[in-house]
Amino acid sequence: MTQARVPALVQETPYRYQIEPTGRMRVPGVVFASPGLLPEVGGDQALQQVADVATLPGIVDASYAMPDVHWGYGFPIGGVAATDIAEGGVVSPGGVGFDISCGVRLYAADVDAADFAPRKEAVLDGLSRSTPRGMGKGAVWELSGAGQLAKVLASGARYAVEQGHGVQRDLDRCEDFGAVDDADPAALSERAVKRGLHQLGSLGSGNHFLEVQVVDAVRDQAAAEAYGLRAGQVCVMIHCGSRGLGHQICTDHVRAMEQAMAGFGITVPDRQLACVPVDSDPGRAYLRAMASAANYARANRQLLGQAARGVFERLTGAGLDLVYDISHNLAKVETHRVAGGAGAAGAPRRLCVHRKGATRALPPGHPDLPADLRDLPDVGQPVLIPGSMGTASYVLTGVPGGPAFASTCHGAGRTLSRHQAAKAVRGQELRQLLESRGIAVRGASWRGLAEEMPEAYKDIDAVVEAAEGAGLARAVARLVPVGVVKG
DNA sequence: ATGTGC
Numbered sequence: 001m002t003q004a005r006v007p008a009l010v011q012e013t014p015y016r017y018q019i020e021p022t023g024r025m026r027v028p029g030v031v032f033a034s035p036g037l038l039p040e041v042g043g044d045q046a047l048q049q050v051a052d053v054a055t056l057p058g059i060v061d062a063s064y065a066m067p068d069v070h071w072g073y074g075f076p077i078g079g080v081a082a083t084d085i086a087e088g089g090v091v092s093p094g095g096v097g098f099d100i101s102c103g104v105r106l107y108a109a110d111v112d113a114a115d116f117a118p119r120k121e122a123v124l125d126g127l128s129r130s131t132p133r134g135m136g137k138g139a140v141w142e143l144s145g146a147g148q149l150a151k152v153l154a155s156g157a158r159y160a161v162e163q164g165h166g167v168q169r170d171l172d173r174c175e176d177f178g179a180v181d182d183a184d185p186a187a188l189s190e191r192a193v194k195r196g197l198h199q200l201g202s203l204g205s206g207n208h209f210l211e212v213q214v215v216d217a218v219r220d221q222a223a224a225e226a227y228g229l230r231a232g233q234v235c236v237m238i239h240c241g242s243r244g245l246g247h248q249i250c251t252d253h254v255r256a257m258e259q260a261m262a263g264f265g266i267t268v269p270d271r272q273l274a275c276v277p278v279d280s281d282p283g284r285a286y287l288r289a290m291a292s293a294a295n296y297a298r299a300n301r302q303l304l305g306q307a308a309r310g311v312f313e314r315l316t317g318a319g320l321d322l323v324y325d326i327s328h329n330l331a332k333v334e335t336h337r338v339a340g341g342a343g344a345a346g347a348p349r350r351l352c353v354h355r356k357g358a359t360r361a362l363p364p365g366h367p368d369l370p371a372d373l374r375d376l377p378d379v380g381q382p383v384l385i386p387g388s389m390g391t392a393s394y395v396l397t398g399v400p401g402g403p404a405f406a407s408t409c410h411g412a413g414r415t416l417s418r419h420q421a422a423k424a425v426r427g428q429e430l431r432q433l434l435e436s437r438g439i440a441v442r443g444a445s446w447r448g449l450a451e452e453m454p455e456a457y458k459d460i461d462a463v464v465e466a467a468e469g470a471g472l473a474r475a476v477a478r479l480v481p482v483g484v485v486k487g
Numbered sequence: 488a489t490g491t492g493c
Contacts, residue, residue: 195490203492206488245490278488329488334489418491 007036007051015067015470016068016403019047024269029067032404032470037462039367049076052269055083057277058089059353060338061215064404066358067466068413068458073098074272075355080407082336085278085350090266091286092275095354096331098250100290101297102208102241103175103327104384105305106395107320108227109234109312111320113482114212116234119316123212124483126311131210131304133203133487134444140201140303141165146193150185152200157302157325165306172381173370174325175360178302179295184288188245189252192289195244196296201303205448207411208240208487209386210257212440213393213479223379223397223476226372227323229352234481236308236320237393238301239386240487241329246293253286253437269471278333286330294330301325323395324370328359329409336343336405353405359383361408383473385464388457389449390413390434392480394464396473408472409464412457420455422447440483449486 003262007019009031017028017038027048030039046069053075054063060082069078070093074094083089109116118122132138141160143149151159156179171178188196202374203210215233218224229235242249257274259268260282266275276282302325331354337346361370362381373379380398387393391412398406416424432451434441443449467473 097488102488204488205491210489241488244489251489 007047014221027054027062030062032068034466046076047069053081054275058083058087060084061335066409067463068409070413074346075356080351080358080404082351082405090275091278091283093250093253095358097329098247099241100246101327102329105238105274105301105325106323106384109318111318112232123315125345127485130307131485137198139199153185153395154183155179156298160299162303170322173322180291182292191246196246199243201486203240205487210485211237211481213481214485216480217478219475220469226379229477239368242297249289249293293322357410359410360408363398363400386411386461389452390454395477397476409467412460416456419453421453422450425450425453439481443486
């Protein structure tokens with residue numbers, strides 16, 4: 001990026017701010033935030049990134065930022081951008097992120113907090129042993145070779161369940177019912193394959209975690225019931241992605257697009273926004289590789305969930321029912337009606353919707369909802385919002401008429417860098433503090449723990465309030481952690 | 488996020 005320019009924000013409603021188009025911006029920027037969140041809404045760089053994304057060829061409606069927006073690679077984290085495929089709209093790996101299909105899976109345990117309490121330490125010890133984590137290798141499922149990996153990449157969680165690592169309900173309640181169809185495992189680089197072989201069923205590091213949580217408050221009784229959640233219930237939340245495989249795919253395709261971009265006559269204000277038309281060979285190649293990583297990430301969460309299920313069954317006798325599994329780093333080809341623009345006003349258009357640190361939130365009645373939720377009048381897609389370590393997480397539901405292509409926030413969003421956080425607290429102290437609040441901690445490294453201190457993140461309650469206020473989603477339940485297995 | 492730099 002060049003000189004730091006600070007885009008001017010104009011408040012439109014209490015939860016919606018606009019960046020008017022200037023320079024090469026094709027559409028406005030729109031930031032959803034409460035007045036309280038806005039001053040620290042990620043700093044000038046994130047807002048400049050919102051404006052930069054608005055220059056991309058084919059972008060429609062607006063370059064959106066969710067209430068948890070912060071600075072990222074090219075696109076902001078907490079960004080949503082849709083491009084019109086028929087109008088030369090582009091796809092950009094930076095609009096998905098390095099951790100392709102990073103996401104969240106939530107299970108409801110058939111046990112309540114009081115009955116679980118005496119078994120908590122033993123269960124956390126069991127989960128600690130059953131959950132490979134931290135940098136590098138170690139995984140639940142050591143694949144036999146590239147042939148078996150190809151099956152994972154093609155069929156995702158469906159293949160894992162076929163192989164005995166789960167039950168049908170796990171697929172019924174997974175985004176895309178466990179897998180997307182357009183993956184092309186043969187097109188991956190040798191390096192991506194090599195990195196994928198030894199990490200299937202592993203958490204990774206950073207803000208990834210497996211938590212045991214308790215439903216602290218139900219805000220929407222009907223939706224909670226439909227999702228299988230009740231107050232006082234124990235849950236298991238898993239937050240992780242596609243590990244080194246997704247990272248390598250992103251690296252490979254950013255490189256390829258940097259080369260190919262000029263041939264399409266595309267220039268961007270920031271190299272990290274490398275992109276090509278969706279309807280082009282390199283565009284299709286990226287989307288097929290991205291789909292492979294999406295399937296890998298679903299299988300990854302499926303295997304970690306199955307391992308946790310085994311621990312719960314053995315030590316508590318309680319079963320784990322999947323509430324939902326949803327990504328917050330993905331681009332998808334979807335049909336939306338967009339007012340104005342190149343197409344006829346309000347006509348359905350095929351768009352490439354980039355969600356980076358943003359969660360899809362389908363409205364009630366949408367055909368892609370799980371079958372048992374599809375016909376309920378006021379219940380949309382379950383939206384899983386992980387808090388930072390030691391803080392609350394949320395389950396939201398998609399609402400009709402969402403303003404950002406059926407998308408909402410994805411989590412708390414960082415305010416302190418990893419380095420700043422590690423300087424502010426020692427991992428040992430932090431563990432003690434969390435334990436004193438009744439949260440059992442099983443870490444991977446002391447430094448990793450310190451980097452994830454709650455104070456390094458925005459207030460998740462405020463983020464969710466802003467998402468609700470902006471009409472992006474509605475709260476269903478608030479969950480609080482009682483034990484965390486940290487990547 | 489990430490074999491924590493190309």
